[in-house]
Amino acid sequence: MAVESGSFFIRRKKTSEARGKKRKAEDGKDKVRKKFAPKLNEEISSDSETESAAHKKKVAESLEIEETAQEKKLRLAKLYLEQLREEEQEKAEEEQLENDLIGGRLEEDVLEQKGKLKRLVAKDYLPPDVSEIRLLRGHQLAITCLVLSPDDKHVFSASKDCSIIKWDIANGKKVHTIRGGHKGKEDQHVRHTMHILSMAISSDGKYLATGDRNKLILIWDAATCQHLHTFKGHKDVVSGLSFRKGTHQLYSASHDRSVKVWNVDQNAYVETLFGHQDAITGLDSLSRERCVTSGGRDRTVRIWKIAEEAQLVFHGHESSIDCIQLINEENMVSGADDGSLALWTVTKKKPLVTVKAAHGIQGDPGIEQPNWITSVAALLNSDLIASGASSCSQNSQIRLWKCGEGFKRLDPLFDIPVVGFVNCLKFSNSGDFLVAGVGQEHRLGRWWRLKEAKNGICIIPLKKTMN
Template identity: 35%
Template sequence: MSSFFTTSTSQRKRKREETNAAPSTKRKNMSSKVGAKRTMDVPARGRRDDSISSDGSEDEPRRKIISDEEPTASSESEDEDETGAERRLRLAEQYLQTLKTEVDETGFDAGEIDRDLIAERLQEDVAETKGRLYRRITSTLSFSTAVQTSFRSLSSSVTSIAICPPYVYTVSKDLQLTKWELPSPPRLRLPNPTRKRPPKPVGRRPIKLIAKKGSKRESKDPNGQHHTAPILSIAASSTGKFIATGGADKRLIIWSADTLTPLRVFTQHRDAITSLAFRRGTNQLYSASRDRTIKCWSLDELAYVETLFGHQDQVVDVASLGMERCVSAGARDRTARLWKVVEETQLVFRGGGSSEKRRPGRRKEGDNDLKKSYSEGSIDRVAMIDEEMFVTGSDNGSLSLWSLHKKKPIFTIPLAHGLDLAMKPEEASAEATPDAKVPERQPRWITALATVPYSDLVVSGSWDGEVRVWKVSGDKRRLEGSGVVGRIEKEGGSLDVVDGAQEDGEDVSVMGLINDISVFERGDNEKDGLSIVAAIGTEHRLGRWQKVKGRNGAVVFEVQKIPRTEDPGEGDVQEEMLKNGT
């Protein structure tokens, strides 16, 4: 029996030549004249080739129809003197009218719309997985017309705040942990033509649900289930299962988010716990302490994982997002450090700059404070924008933008909250006849900092009575001011960022020192606006060296989204509504 391997080389070559002969036969059939009879070997190919090579006998009626219509169209265009652009516009309008008729007859395809929404959501998930900024929401929100509501039943300085929508958790220096429920935000209402100015909507106060209070008398009890010293920090897991609190008593307590029942008390830290942060979407926790360490915890097992060493001073703030890494602020070692937990490495970012640039704003004659340089002595606050960018706030009022690709800040806003008020001679001296010379004005610290993850929105706070909003520029190289929450900018320029609202004698948004800020979006992808919750006190959360006049408590700002309409009249009405605060 013969096979391919038993036949001779000449025969194998001959067989290949025979197989290659078929295309030449087809080419001959393709090049045959039009009226030739098609072969049965390639009927489909022959019909197609025949139609291509035909002399156009079937197209003659169509050509006659077109030729009959051309004189009419040309005559109409000549009568109307229609240009090429006008003709294209007319054809586009006819096309849109045809589409509209088809939509009215058949309706929308809900399945296709769902597929588009799912595709958009998948793109966002991919961008978030890569850890990059992918949303621009600052310009879509009306911060100046935010509705403000205060919390009740808070008698001591609120040191920290955490949100797990729709619940808010606050801790204070009087050892109290409180759970609140936020009501739905007020809606925009249509203006009443009979009234000159529509009434401003009033938000409902948060509802107090549960409160737990510790006691200093239990400080000697090693099995105590509550704090025995001021609570300095709190964090809520995004899964809505755990609440973590840390205090000056060196205790880290894990609570059930539903009932505020203590689940576990950790005492591994050797000094006060100053900040807590959950990894986004997980129950992995990072705790920062004055003992110059950061510890990692797994709350699924309620267990300690490891300790991160490196800071040369107390760690006062820590932040984290989706990846297994965190960023910390080292206070007076003037460094911010990015910890890659899996790789067991860290990146060190060194501050220590000075606010040499002159801030814009109203300036009185003879006032040289704006030209002075204020050195950075401590980095007190840090917040992550995405996995490659973060912002820090310092004791000289500087707000700095950082990137993982550079060890120095890529942009710095000096005196972000301006200078403190000038002291009076009798306040600066205890003498009966004090000298007129008073100490120089000092910058207001950045005492609170927050971001909306993977967006261009940054929020900061101090003790100037204002919650300020900043936007990351399109090229991710700058920070730009976007106004003050709950305060309308003046005509002819931006707000005075140097003196602030307190020196102007105007109403301020917040009376007191802002110790912490937490932000969350209402609805799906901020379609219902944004909520900003600020923790307020009369003294700094970490000590009593900075006291201001004000009240203890918390404030929530409901920021509405700016309506986007194509109707100019409706847009003007909604813009007027926003200006009137409705």
């Protein structure tokens, strides 16, 4: 029994020793793992961003495990409150910005109605690169009038060849052409059969109106160029057209010395206004229920107050006033065949300033004549205007001007050389380019002809200084 008992204790001892060796071996393996673990971790973090992100996620999860339930709730509540605060702050900033924009727009609208909105932009313009001017050709005879669509994407032009062309400004291609008809066959087609001298487009771009020497006003769908209606009533050439801004009320002027008012939506005649003593050569209007006209050789500018059935008469030019344009609701610019350019305000019957021979003088000594101003344009509610002239030589040009303080000065900025009669000018609404209708002849007649000129539309990009 004693021997057996001793062997039992010996076995137990051996078993415990084996277990101890096994435990030491396992401890040794752990030490080896720990020894190499840092190196393995370094290699993984440098070679794999994905595993690094996974490692961070495990660390974050371990931190969450260490959090108590109450601490986790508190942390999540703080995050939620912080998110709500950021969202409310962003919402408040957006509302403030929107209110500022609305307030600024309303303030501009009020100033515009009062004629006191004036953007001082003329000083920022630089002479254009002549090589960048594009000439769009499609009319056979002189361009007489043009208008731009409200989005500045299209220009409509008309000519003495009785045609109307809608152009894409971006690529310079024709979008649609309305060809002229044959005189005496008006009952067979709806087209112009005599020189088109005036054109207007509504401020929403819906209607296009054109007037001709045949005493007719044709209304077109500006998008499709389909004929909608014809107005009859003038007894002579329709020389001026303008839509009242924000409406479909149309004003027309004629060589019969009258101004007529039409409602295009209802295809209806409204009334006729008389007062000029000579053929009316130009007409313009803005948002007020009034229009302004130039009276040719009666040498007057008139403002027609439609609602009051009254008119204001202005004197200043010494020769025929051939073109006129509103700068804002209170100021306007006009040009005459004696080369004079004048700025006006509705509160004074005389020009605020008149520039004699604004485009220089031509001819031999003793028989010099000022270059004839044939068109004017204004960048709406700004201090920038343009004038176009013609001469018996190739010295025709477009000149840009800066209106001085209170519209009491006109300072020339730079000239843009062109060849031919500059019969019409329009600034884009953005002020990024100027469009000129050029022809071999004057739009109202054929006193002389420049064979060197090309009948076409000039797209003139305008450069600005970087502020």
